[in-house]
Amino acid sequence: xxxxxxxxxxxxxxxxxxxxxxxxxxxxxxxxxxxxxxxxxxxxxxxxxxxxxxxxxxxxxxxxxxxxxxxxxxxxxxxxxxxxxxxxxxxxxxxxxxxxxxxxxxxxxxxxxxxxxxxxxxxxxxxxxxxxxxxxxxxxxxxxxxxxxxxxxxxxxxxxxxxxxxxxxxxxxxxxxxxxxxxxxxxxxxxxxxxxxxxxxxxxxxxxxxxxxxxxxxxxxxxxxxxxxxxxxxxxxxxxxxxxxxxxxxxxxxxxxxxxxxxxxxxxxxxxxxxxxxxxxxxxxxxxxxxxxxxxxxxxxxxxxxxxxxxxxxxxxxxxxxxxxxxxxxxxxxxxxxxxxxxxxxxxxxxxxxxxxxxxxxxxxxxxxxxxxxxxxxxxxxxxxxxxxxxxxxxxxxxxxxxxxxxxxxxxxxxxxxxxxxxxxxxxxxxxxxxxxxxxxxxxxxxxxxxxxxxxxx
Amino acid sequence: xxxxxxxxxxxxxxxxxxxxxxxxxxxxxxxxxxxxxxxxxxxxxxxxxxxxxxxxxxxxxxxxxxxxxxxxxxxxxxxxxxxxxxxxxxxxxxxxxxxxxxxxxxxxxxxxxxxxxxxxxxxxxxxxxxxxxxxxxxxxxxxxxxxxxxxxxxxxxxxxxxxxxxxxxxxxxxxxxxxxxxxxxxxxxxxxxxxxxxxxxxxxxxxxxxxxxxxxxxxxxxxxxxxxxxxxxxxxxxxxxxxxxxxxxxxxxxxxxxxxxxxxxxxxxxxxxxxxxxxxxxxxxxxxxxxxxxxxxxxxxxxxxxxxxxxxxxxxxxxxxxxxxxxxxxxxxxxxxxxxxxxx
Numbered sequence: 001x002x003x004x005x006x007x008x009x010x011x012x013x014x015x016x017x018x019x020x021x022x023x024x025x026x027x028x029x030x031x032x033x034x035x036x037x038x039x040x041x042x043x044x045x046x047x048x049x050x051x052x053x054x055x056x057x058x059x060x061x062x063x064x065x066x067x068x069x070x071x072x073x074x075x076x077x078x079x080x081x082x083x084x085x086x087x088x089x090x091x092x093x094x095x096x097x098x099x100x101x102x103x104x105x106x107x108x109x110x111x112x113x114x115x116x117x118x119x120x121x122x123x124x125x126x127x128x129x130x131x132x133x134x135x136x137x138x139x140x141x142x143x144x145x146x147x148x149x150x151x152x153x154x155x156x157x158x159x160x161x162x163x164x165x166x167x168x169x170x171x172x173x174x175x176x177x178x179x180x181x182x183x184x185x186x187x188x189x190x191x192x193x194x195x196x197x198x199x200x201x202x203x204x205x206x207x208x209x210x211x212x213x214x215x216x217x218x219x220x221x222x223x224x225x226x227x228x229x230x231x232x233x234x235x236x237x238x239x240x241x242x243x244x245x246x247x248x249x250x251x252x253x254x255x256x257x258x259x260x261x262x263x264x265x266x267x268x269x270x271x272x273x274x275x276x277x278x279x280x281x282x283x284x285x286x287x288x289x290x291x292x293x294x295x296x297x298x299x300x301x302x303x304x305x306x307x308x309x310x311x312x313x314x315x316x317x318x319x320x321x322x323x324x325x326x327x328x329x330x331x332x333x334x335x336x337x338x339x340x341x342x343x344x345x346x347x348x349x350x351x352x353x354x355x356x357x358x359x360x361x362x363x364x365x366x367x368x369x370x371x372x373x374x375x376x377x378x379x380x381x382x383x384x385x386x387x388x389x390x391x392x393x394x395x396x397x398x399x400x401x402x403x404x405x406x407x408x409x410x411x412x413x414x415x416x417x418x419x420x421x422x423x424x425x426x427x428x429x430x431x432x433x434x435x436x437x438x439x440x441x442x443x444x445x446x447x448x449x450x451x452x453x454x455x456x457x458x
Numbered sequence: 459x460x461x462x463x464x465x466x467x468x469x470x471x472x473x474x475x476x477x478x479x480x481x482x483x484x485x486x487x488x489x490x491x492x493x494x495x496x497x498x499x500x501x502x503x504x505x506x507x508x509x510x511x512x513x514x515x516x517x518x519x520x521x522x523x524x525x526x527x528x529x530x531x532x533x534x535x536x537x538x539x540x541x542x543x544x545x546x547x548x549x550x551x552x553x554x555x556x557x558x559x560x561x562x563x564x565x566x567x568x569x570x571x572x573x574x575x576x577x578x579x580x581x582x583x584x585x586x587x588x589x590x591x592x593x594x595x596x597x598x599x600x601x602x603x604x605x606x607x608x609x610x611x612x613x614x615x616x617x618x619x620x621x622x623x624x625x626x627x628x629x630x631x632x633x634x635x636x637x638x639x640x641x642x643x644x645x646x647x648x649x650x651x652x653x654x655x656x657x658x659x660x661x662x663x664x665x666x667x668x669x670x671x672x673x674x675x676x677x678x679x680x681x682x683x684x685x686x687x688x689x690x691x692x693x694x695x696x697x698x699x700x701x702x703x704x705x706x707x708x709x710x711x712x713x714x715x716x717x718x719x720x721x722x723x724x725x726x727x728x729x730x731x732x733x734x735x736x737x738x739x740x741x742x743x744x745x746x747x748x749x750x751x752x753x754x755x756x757x758x759x760x761x762x763x764x765x766x767x768x769x770x771x772x773x774x775x776x777x778x779x780x781x782x783x784x785x786x787x788x789x790x791x792x793x794x795x796x797x798x799x800x801x802x
Contacts, residue, residue: 157614183614189644194603194637201607201621204592205542207614225634228597229604237585237593238576239799273800297802 001056004074006067007047009040011255012307016040017065018073027055035074041139041310042171053078126288126323133314141283141315142172142248142304145290146210148320150180153208156294159186159195160212160249169214170250170309196222196247200229200299203245208294213249216265216303223268230299231274246293248302251279252343252394253442255307259430262438264395266342269301270371270404276325277372279303281346283313285369288323296325303371305344326373330382334362337452338382340405341392342368345443349392352448361456371401376408383409387418388455392443397425419455424448489535490761493692495770496534497527497749500551502771502778503560504723507550507567507581511727515786516567520581523551525722528748529654530555532695533622536703540617544592544605545624547582548654552624556589560777564785572788576795599632601625602651606638609649609712620648620706628659630673636680639712643680646711650702651677653714654689656721661733674716682712689717690746720746 006016017039023029030052038047056077060067067073136144150156157180162169164177164187177185188195192213199209213219219226226247233241252264269277276298280286286304293300315321331346332353339349346367353363364382368375383389389409391402402423409421427441504522511520523530526548534555537543545552553563558574566573567581575583575594584594592608595601605623612619629635630653642649653673657664664671674684683705687698695717702713720742724731745751756762762770 189637189640191637191640193634194606194641197600197603197634198607198610198638198641201544201592201604201609202611202614203607204604205608205611207611224597224600225603229595229600233585233593234802235799236575236579236583237587237799238574238578240575240585240587241592242802276801 002051002053002076002078003072004035004049004076006060006069006071006073007038008069009038009045009047010042011257012310013040013042013069014310015066015068018060018062018067019044021058021062022046023055023058025055025058029053029055029076042169043167049076051076051078127316128318132317134317135312136283136315137310137312138280138283138286138304139170139172139174139309141287141313142290142309143174143176145287146173146294147176147179149291149294150176150184153294155206156208156210157184157186158210158212159188159199161188161190161214163187163212168212170306172304172309173212192218192221193225196225197229199245199247200225200233200243203230203243203299204233204241208244208246210246210248210294213247215254215261215306216249216251217261217263219247219249219265226269226275226299226301227272231272234298235274242297243299244297246290246296246300246302248290248293249304250306250309251303252305253426253431253438256433256435256438257431258433262431264343264393264426266303266371266393266395267400267404269303270374270401271399272372274299275372276300276370277303278325278370279305279343280369281305281308281341281343281367283311284315284321285323285329285367287315288321289325289369291320292322292325295322300325303343308344308347311347323369326370326375328366328368328370328375328378330378331365331367332363334364334386336361336363336386337388337390337456338364338366338379338386339390339392339448339452340366340368340379340402342371342401343394345392345394348443348445348448351445352452355445355449356452359453359458361452361458363452368401374401374404376405376412379405380409380412383413384416387416388452389417389421390424390448390451390455391421392424392448394426394442396428397423398428400425419457422451422455424451487761489696490693490756493528493531493535493696494749494752494756494762494767495774496531496555497692497752498770498774499560499777500527500531500554501749502774503554503563503781504550506778506782507564508723508727510564510568510782510786516581517569518580519547520567520727521548521725522721522723522727523548525742525748526654526656526689526717526719527551528692528695528752529652529689529717529719530624532692533652533699535696536699537622538619540590540619541703542590542592542605542608542612542619542621543624544601544608544621545594546598546601546626546629547594547596548626549582549584549594553584553586553589553591553594556586556591558584558586558589558591560781561784564778564781565788568785568788569790570785570788571791571795572784576799577791578795578799599625599629599634602629602632602635603638605651606642606647606649606712609642609647609706610645612648613645618648618707620650620703622650622652622703624652624654626659627653627655627657627664627668627673628662630655630676631659631668635676639677639680639682642712643677643682646709648706648709649712650699650706651682651712651714653716654719655716656719658721658725658733660725661729663733672716674714676716677712677714682714684714684716686716686718689719690748690751692748692752 019037053076199211253262406421608621
């Protein structure tokens with residue numbers, strides 16, 4: 001008997017839903033037959049048989065959610081094997097490599113519940129008292145933000161590769177074509193420099209484009225337009241032109257996609273005057289800041305994270321939830337060491353803080369949320385209290401966000417420091433493909449814990 | 459007084475009945491006169507800019523439009539006020555043709571607070587929101603997707619406006635130009651691409667940089683119609699412009715006009731001009747100069763007398779001299795301007 005396993009159908013997939021079985025027990029299948037429809041974090045896909053045989057047993061019912069990659073979903077009897085025989089050791093139908101264990105999915109809360117405000121990425125000053133929360137993925141929060149702004153302002157439109165008919169390469173634009181039509185949800189050719197420039201021109205012409213890069217790796221092709229055209233034209237024209245445009249998409253290392261598809265560009269964009277740069281972690285920030293970005297009269301680079309898209313967090317249930325651009329937030333208060341991060345690294349410092357707490361070290365956690373303007377005041381204020389700081393990011397360390405923060409802390413809070421600032425960052429190499437090397441190339445909870453203990457001299 | 463009026467009336471009568479006996483309608487006559495004056499204004503402006511550069515009053519890069527005046531003047535006359543214009547860094551002629559004052563343009567060249575970009579853009583970054591002139595872009599080819607995006611906004615709003623997107627023979631080889639062509643035709647955007655082929659991309663002749671030297675064919679693989687135009691003849695430019703703009707305005711998509719033109723001066727002020735002979739430049743100047751040939755034609759047709767041309771030249775020189783005075787006497791931007799206009 002051969003086990004059919006839950007397949008990994010995308011680089012970041014950890015679990016999925018068995019949407020529909022196309023076979024039933026007793027059916028004879030041959031290689032290439034469609035066995036089932038699997039719904040991943042990105043799309044619903046058909047799953048084909050690799051081997052011929054008879055479906056001996058279906059182990060996972062139709063509609064079951066949260067099935068882990070590599071979990072057995074059915075048994076296949078081959079070449080005269082009888083039903084009920086012990087399963088073979090080989091996994092025949094799903095040759096997915098074991099996926100890299102990412103940070104665990106943060107537990108959500110049931111919809112409609114009023115949540116405590118600490119530790120969930122919600123600042124009490126930003127949410128009215130008594131607001132209800134719903135749990136949603138970062139992906140859905142981003143989609144809702146775009147949909148709300150498109151309903152509100154007819155000049156807002158979305159363009160990019162696969163945003164319309166395909167429903168988004170990462171499913172972020174799911175349903176927008178159906179609601180807004182092809183005039184406002186536009187599939188572009190694969191032509192980053194061209195459609196980035198076209199978007200900028202449309203913004204000069206008074207529209208408010210949201211330009212999706214399938215990933216920011218491909219935005220390198222459009223870098224000239226982003227820096228030379230979007231960021232500088234207001235200044236060069238003595239304030240006449242301006243460019244209300246959002247460039248958004250996933251940024252930073254994904255999983256197992258190697259060097260050209262796995263890079264964090266945060267510090268590249270944060271370097272450029274004339275841009276605003278946002279890189280949220282929590283779903284509420286993703287929503288409130290994307291809405292603010294769409295309304296902002298300036299070019300905004302909105303850096304999302306592919307691995308974070310599927311994570312669920314509470315989002316306030318408000319008609320029009322906007323957050324200020326350029327404000328960091330203290331996610332958790334602590335007295336002994338300040339840990340600063342943005343995007344997916346916020347998840348890492350939260351985990352590290354739990355480990356440190358068990359050893360009696362109370363870490364204060366800061367989510368930068370915006371990288372330009374960079375809210376160094378919040379960081380400096382924290383360091384004046386804790387006297388120690390560790391920065392964490394996925395990008396390379398040379399000229400990194402951490403470099404900038406370390407420099408500002410040394411300039412503005414030198415006398416308060418009890419230890420040199422430490423920077424945890426991606427290793428100074430192109431991203432390797434091999435699972436073990438990739439793990440080594442990225443910051444880990446252990447790295448952060450070790451650095452935090454080092455600056456505490458523990 | 460009465461006599462003077464009578465003389466003026468007789469003169470305008472003469473204009474309506476030029477030497478060849480053909481009756482010209484007054485609007486067309488006014489247009490011909492305006493062509494001449496607008497080209498002359500750009501020529502004199504650029505000569506003065508060259509002079510001020512030599513005196514150290516204009517800095518950095520300064521790309522003069524001398525020789526190419528017929529292109530922008532002819533095209534501009536075919537536009538509606540709500541149409542848009544975008545071009546590259548050789549942009550003095552374009553902002554003047556849009557109707558902005560020489561003084562404000564010259565003050566931008568000298569880096570003064572009274573320049574149209576408050577002295578922060580300089581020669582390559584002229585803009586006028588008022589006249590729908592969207593610059594003034596320094597990266598070769600980058601303005602082409604942007605102009606296509608302005609056309610996209612027109613189509614999105616169904617406002618009937620057309621965007622004129624100018625670029626040079628050098629930019630025609632940039633990849634993003636083809637990316638823009640593709641989307642423009644795919645989405646039938648109202649954009650007219652004007653390739654100002656002045657024969658040299660900086661110092662490299664078209665034949666040394668370009669496999670197919672007939673640049674109007676550049677849209678062929680995208681099904682964009684293209685046409686070569688004598689860019690030294692303002693009337694031919696105007697006619698071609700009208701046709702192309704109408705095509706775009708009717709929703710048929712983009713149109714390419716390759717303007718065969720010539721620049722007399724160097725690519726910029728620091729051009730050693732080793733790539734062509736003086737004789738070549740002289741020959742074009744003598745035989746094909748867009749202003750001289752057109753002026754002679756107007757005189758032959760009786761639209762202007764030689765004296766009129768001289769009077770016009772005096773008037774234009776005066777305007778340019780006043781602009782130069784304004785540009786050299788205006789104050790530099792206030793120090794606090796360093797930090798303004800970075801963000802809205």
